Amino acid sequence: MFAKQYRLLALVDALGKIKGRKKLQKIVHLLEHSGTDFFSKYEYHHYGPYSSDLQMEVNDLYDQGFLDESMENETYCYSITERGKVFKSKLEQKSQNDVRFNFPSEHASNMNEKSSQFLEVVSTYAYLLDTGYQTSDAYDKTNELKPHLKHLLNQAVEYYNYQLLRE
Incomplete structure (x- = not known):
């Protein structure tokens, strides 16, 4: 029943702070991928793959006082509140294995250290592959969609191939 909320709270709790709405969207998208x-x-x-459902869930968690949303240098930053930690803990105790899940926290932490622009390129490439593009076509289409970020494309594809595919 509360699996979506629990998973988001667990992710934000594990990462400590996520700097940027776009970064949060991309981390969740790449973990889903x-x-x-x-x-x-x-x-x-x-800006690449976007989930309005995810943003609504984040907004709801903020409205309930489970997530903190602050501004740093004109960037939204997210962290779990004490109230959110208590709620997450109650869900773990009540539901036991129903809400718990394993996610590659080390991988998520690594993504959280990357720039949102870099994750935008990786996420766009992954999205295109998910929608049926072949590898070379996804590369070309990402380059076409993100010409301002083409300097990140080779590194993003390498990251995708050697980090995402290993998870």
């Missing part, structure tokens, strides 16, 4: 289910549906938008 790697097999961790956050129950989000994605569409392609200007």
Whole structure:
């Protein structure tokens, strides 16, 4: 029943702080692409894959006082609140294995250290592969969609191949 909320709270708790709405979207998308289910549906938008469901869930967690949303240098930052930790703990105690899930926290931490622009390129490439593009076509289409970030494309594809596919 509370699996979506629990998973988001667990992710934010594990990462400590996520700097940027775009970064949060991309981390969750890439974790989903790697097999961790956050129950989000994605569409392609200007900054790559975007889930309105995910943003609504984040907004709800903030409205309930479970997530803190602050501004740093004109960037939204997210962290779990004490109230959120208590709620997460209660869900763990009540539901036992129903809400718990394993996600590659080391991998998520690594993504959290990357720039949101880099994750935008990786996430766009992964999204194109998910929608049926072949590898070389996904590369070319990512380059076409993100010409301002083409300097990150080779590194992003390498990251995808050697980090995401290993998870």
